Amino acid sequence: MVSANGEFELGFFSLGNSNSWYLGIQYKRAFGTVAWVANRDAPLTTSSGTLTLSSEGKLIIQNGTNMTIWSSSSSKSLGNPVAQLLDSGNLVIRTYNNSDTGLIWESFDFPYNSLLPGMRLGKNLVTGLDWSLKSWKRNNDLSPGIFQLKLDISGYPQMFLWDGSARYLRLGPWNGVSFSGVPNWGPSDIFNSEFVLNEKEMYYKYDFIYSSGLIRISTEPDGQIIRYTWTDGYNTWKPSILLQPDYCDAYARCGEYASCNSNSLCSCLDRFQPKNVKAWSRLNFSEGCVPEKQLHCSDKDGFVQQLNKKLPDTRRSTYNLSMNLKECEMKCLKNCSCTAYANTNITKEGSGCLIWFGGLIDIKEQGQSPDVFYVRVASGASSSSRARRIALIVIVTIVSILAVALIFYLWHVRRYRKQNREGEMMENEIDDGREDLPLFDFRTIANATNNFSSNFKLGEGGFGPVYKGVLENGKEIAVKRRSTCSAQGTEEFRNEVSCIAKLQHRNLVRLLGWSTEEGERILIYEYMPNKSLDYFIFGDTDQRASLNWPKRYNIINGIAKGLLYLHEDSRLRVIHRDLKTSNILLDYHLNPRISDFGTARRFADSQTEANTARVVGTYGYMSPEYAIEGEFSVKSDVYSFGVMIIEIVSGKKNRFFNHPGHNLNLIGHAWTGYNEDNLMELIDVPIQESGEEHEVYRVIHIGLLCVQQYPEDRPDMSSVLKMLSSKVPLPRPNQPVFFTERRLNEANPSHSQDGFSICSQTNTFFAPR
Known part of the structure; x- marks a missing residue:
C-alpha cells in the first residue's frame, strides 16, 4: 500500500x-x-x-x-x-x-521510535491514550528497547526519558520555544513546533515547513534523541543530535538547590550552601544544598534570579497560563510553601505563571539558555546595616588588593631574575636539540599575537594558552606560552625543544622556534587551521558529520604512520606518553599531526621499555601497566592509539561514557559489542550510512587488539599499519582491561579526581607512585 x-x-x-x-x-x-x-x-x-x-x-x-x-x-x-x-x-x-x-x-x-510531522507526543486525558516514543532494542533489532520518551503530566507537564521503570533524564517543560533541557530543540527554519495544553489534551507536535521534504525525530537504542532531515542531493539522512546524554543529564545528579556544570561537578545555587560539607568535599553531592538563612515566610523574603540553567523538576508545581510574572511573584510570596517561580512561556515579554513547591532538583547549567527562574531566599540585613557592611567590605578589599599587589610585584621581580638565569642556562643545555631551530625574540612574538590578545587565543592546555600569530612576512604560526600556574615547567619545555626539533614527518606537528626572553617559556609551531581532532569527533552534529568515514579512516592511518616514525624510523626512538584526541591537530586538508611532546621520552636503539616514579598522562588513554606500575614502552602508545581508534569510530569519549545496560567505559562497551556481534550500536551516526560497514568493523577490531591487557599481546605500529592497509586476517583480541572511573580512582588514590592543573584547563596529571 x-x-x-x-x-x-x-x-x-x-x-x-x-x-x-x-x-x-x-x-x-x-x-x-x-x-x-x-x-x-x-x-x-x-x-x-x-x-x-x-x-x-x-x-x-x-x-x-x-x-x-x-x-x-x-x-x-x-x-x-x-x-x-x-x-x-x-x-x-x-x-x-x-x-x-x-x-x-x-x-x-x-507511535514507536520515530516522531513524524503531525504526530503527537503526550496524553489524551479523555481517552487515556498515551503518545510516547520507545527505542528499538538495537539498530538491527526492532523489538522494544529500554528507553521511552514520555510526557509526565503531574504538576506542569514536562518530558522525561525513561530507562525501563526509572527516570533516566528530564528534558523539562515546554517553555514556548523548546523543552527547557534541550535549548536547541525548538523552532528553526525547517519546522514549527506547538505544545497544546488544555483540559482534554496535553501534547507536543511539529510540522515540517517544506512540503517536499522529509524529517523525523528518533529515540535511539543508546538514549540519544536525533532529528533526521533527508537531503536529496546526497540521498541520505542528515542527523542533528537534539539530546546526547552526559554526566549532568543523569536525573537529580546534584540533589536539592544545586546545579551540575560542564566540569561534571555540582555547585549550590546563590544563597545556598552544602547540606553535608564533608560529603560535598569528597564529591558526593547527593544530599544537595540548604539555604544559608531560613525563610521568614513574610515580606522579608526575596528572590534570586537564576540564568542559563535548565528549569527545575516541575512535578511539585502548579501553573496558571493567564498570569504575568509580577502576579506570579506575588502569588509565590503569599504561599509559605512556594520556593520558586517563572514564566511558563518565554516568547515575547513572557506570560503564564509556574510555581514550585518543596526542594528544587535536577538543575543543569546551560550556556545561552533562554530560561529564567527566581528562587526564594531570606532577605539580608536592613539597608543601613547593609550599607555599613558594604563600606567595610570595600575598605578591606582595597587594603587586600594593595597588599597582594605589593607581594606580587616583589615575587615577579624575583621570578624574572631567576627565569632569566634559567633561560641563559637552558640555551646552553639544549643546543643539541635545536640545531637549525631559530630563537625568536619576545617582541616579534608579542607583535605577531597582538600582545597575546584574547581575540587571538586558540585554546589552553596543561602547559599554558595557545595563540594564533602572524609574522611580518605573513606566515601564520601557533604560539604556546607557558602559564604561570602551569604544573609543567622547565623540564617539559626543554624536553619538547630537544625532542621535536630532531623529528621531521608529515604526521608530526612542526616546531618552528622557541624563546626564553623576558623569563618566558614560549614555543612556536606551524599553524593548524582545523584545531584538534576532539573538536570534531566530540563536537556538535555538524562538526561530527563533516568527518565522514573516509576522512576518519585517513586520520587513523595518519596517526599510525606518525607513531611508526616515532617508534622505529626516526633518529630517536620516542615514546609520546600522552597520546589523546586533543593532541592530534588537523591541517588544511584534515591530515593529522601529532603534537605536545612535553612529556615524551627518548629511548636508545637497544632500549624497549622503562619505568618511572612520575606517571604522566591522561585518564582513559593510559595503558594499565603504565597507570598502575609506571612501566612504559612503545606498547603504551599503542594502547592509547587503540583508545583513540574507538573514540574516532564512535564519536564518544572513553571517560564519562554512560550506558544504561552496564557501567563499563567505552572500551568495555566496544568489547561487549564485539562479543555479541553488535558493533553497529557503537558506530557514530554520521558514518553508519557510509556503506563501509565491513571496513569500520575491521578498524574497531584493530582498536581492540591495541587495547589488550598485556603489552606483549598488542601489535606494534608496523603491524597495525599492515592491518589497516591490507586485508590480512586479524587474530581474535583478548579481553581488555576496562573499569569504571570510580574504580580507577580507588585503585590509585594518589591520582587526583580529574587531574586538573590549578588552571583547570587540562586533564594531564603528574602523580607519584
Whole structure:
C-alpha cells in the first residue's frame, strides 16, 4: 500500500538476514528507513503471513497457521470500512464514503521510535491514550528497547526519558520555544513546533515547513534523541543530535538547590550552601544544598534570579497560563510553601505563571539558555546595616588588593631574575636539540599575537594558552606560552625543544622556534587551521558529520604512520606518553599531526621499555601497566592509539561514557559489542550510512587488539599499519582491561579526581607512585 504522494509504503519487511518479519510503514525515497511498526512485540518467524481488514474495521495480522499475532485496537466498529495510508505516513481506518471524519483508528495514535510531522507526543486525558516514543532494542533489532520518551503530566507537564521503570533524564517543560533541557530543540527554519495544553489534551507536535521534504525525530537504542532531515542531493539522512546524554543529564545528579556544570561537578545555587560539607568535599553531592538563612515566610523574603540553567523538576508545581510574572511573584510570596517561580512561556515579554513547591532538583547549567527562574531566599540585613557592611567590605578589599599587589610585584621581580638565569642556562643545555631551530625574540612574538590578545587565543592546555600569530612576512604560526600556574615547567619545555626539533614527518606537528626572553617559556609551531581532532569527533552534529568515514579512516592511518616514525624510523626512538584526541591537530586538508611532546621520552636503539616514579598522562588513554606500575614502552602508545581508534569510530569519549545496560567505559562497551556481534550500536551516526560497514568493523577490531591487557599481546605500529592497509586476517583480541572511573580512582588514590592543573584547563596529571 503506497500513499498518494508516493512518500510512504506499507508492507511486510525484515532487516538484513533476520528471520523476523514485521508489518510496517517505510519511506520509499529513503528506502529501508522504518517510520512505524505494527507487530513490534510479535514478529512473524517466517515470510508466511497475511494482513486483512475485518468487516468491523480491524486490521489483523495472521501467521502461516492462521493464528492472529496482532490486531488494531478500537472501541468502535464500522460498516464498510477502508484502510488508507495518508500522505503524512499515518495509516487510518475510516468509513468508505467519508475521508475527513469517522476515523476509528490511526497509527499516529501508536507511535514507536520515530516522531513524524503531525504526530503527537503526550496524553489524551479523555481517552487515556498515551503518545510516547520507545527505542528499538538495537539498530538491527526492532523489538522494544529500554528507553521511552514520555510526557509526565503531574504538576506542569514536562518530558522525561525513561530507562525501563526509572527516570533516566528530564528534558523539562515546554517553555514556548523548546523543552527547557534541550535549548536547541525548538523552532528553526525547517519546522514549527506547538505544545497544546488544555483540559482534554496535553501534547507536543511539529510540522515540517517544506512540503517536499522529509524529517523525523528518533529515540535511539543508546538514549540519544536525533532529528533526521533527508537531503536529496546526497540521498541520505542528515542527523542533528537534539539530546546526547552526559554526566549532568543523569536525573537529580546534584540533589536539592544545586546545579551540575560542564566540569561534571555540582555547585549550590546563590544563597545556598552544602547540606553535608564533608560529603560535598569528597564529591558526593547527593544530599544537595540548604539555604544559608531560613525563610521568614513574610515580606522579608526575596528572590534570586537564576540564568542559563535548565528549569527545575516541575512535578511539585502548579501553573496558571493567564498570569504575568509580577502576579506570579506575588502569588509565590503569599504561599509559605512556594520556593520558586517563572514564566511558563518565554516568547515575547513572557506570560503564564509556574510555581514550585518543596526542594528544587535536577538543575543543569546551560550556556545561552533562554530560561529564567527566581528562587526564594531570606532577605539580608536592613539597608543601613547593609550599607555599613558594604563600606567595610570595600575598605578591606582595597587594603587586600594593595597588599597582594605589593607581594606580587616583589615575587615577579624575583621570578624574572631567576627565569632569566634559567633561560641563559637552558640555551646552553639544549643546543643539541635545536640545531637549525631559530630563537625568536619576545617582541616579534608579542607583535605577531597582538600582545597575546584574547581575540587571538586558540585554546589552553596543561602547559599554558595557545595563540594564533602572524609574522611580518605573513606566515601564520601557533604560539604556546607557558602559564604561570602551569604544573609543567622547565623540564617539559626543554624536553619538547630537544625532542621535536630532531623529528621531521608529515604526521608530526612542526616546531618552528622557541624563546626564553623576558623569563618566558614560549614555543612556536606551524599553524593548524582545523584545531584538534576532539573538536570534531566530540563536537556538535555538524562538526561530527563533516568527518565522514573516509576522512576518519585517513586520520587513523595518519596517526599510525606518525607513531611508526616515532617508534622505529626516526633518529630517536620516542615514546609520546600522552597520546589523546586533543593532541592530534588537523591541517588544511584534515591530515593529522601529532603534537605536545612535553612529556615524551627518548629511548636508545637497544632500549624497549622503562619505568618511572612520575606517571604522566591522561585518564582513559593510559595503558594499565603504565597507570598502575609506571612501566612504559612503545606498547603504551599503542594502547592509547587503540583508545583513540574507538573514540574516532564512535564519536564518544572513553571517560564519562554512560550506558544504561552496564557501567563499563567505552572500551568495555566496544568489547561487549564485539562479543555479541553488535558493533553497529557503537558506530557514530554520521558514518553508519557510509556503506563501509565491513571496513569500520575491521578498524574497531584493530582498536581492540591495541587495547589488550598485556603489552606483549598488542601489535606494534608496523603491524597495525599492515592491518589497516591490507586485508590480512586479524587474530581474535583478548579481553581488555576496562573499569569504571570510580574504580580507577580507588585503585590509585594518589591520582587526583580529574587531574586538573590549578588552571583547570587540562586533564594531564603528574602523580607519584
